Amino acid sequence: MSDNGHILVVDDQKEICDVVQEYLTGEGYRVSTASDGGGMRRVLGQSHVDLVILDLMLPGEDGLTLARSLRDESGIGIIILTGRGETVDRIIGLEMGADDYLPKPFHLRELLARVKSVLRRVQSRTGEPNQTARTHARFAGWDLDLSSRELTSPAGQEVRLTTGEFDLLAAFVNNPNQVLSRDRLLDLARNREAGPFDRTIDVQVG
16 A cells, blocks of 8 residues: 555546546545546545545535535545636635646646645645544644634634635644744635735735
């Protein structure tokens, strides 16, 4: 069994599952497959998974719904894999909690590069390669639940965070006593596609 991580491919096209499974297995990953949300949950219930490659168009629950469910329940890595390449779908997918987005058709080497990138970010968020994250980070009386993605104030009040706000805060608490450059924050906060004129991080920090 590989130490590189366990990847779950969720796609109703068996040929895509087979090709991706064969390729990533050859690159040293353990790879499981599922054709729908039910199959995905069965695999997740049976073993630890580090990253889910999730098709957007699935029978029953669609990929966006599943991505949101995954993100609400854990800090698992998520790559949306789909034939729908419209900008709005990509944006919604990222807002739902996906770490990255790759439209079909795709090159396997590009998929591999994105898998490695997302796994690095997941490990940065958890602080432990391929291990369950610490569940809480406490600072100045605040409590950040890294598994449920909830922030509690010193007064005990729950503070609602957007996905971007949580990722930025998690980047800081997982890298204490470090000076983080803007580019490093963009990477840690899952905004790898942000261009030089993207001011999202600047607004959130400000």
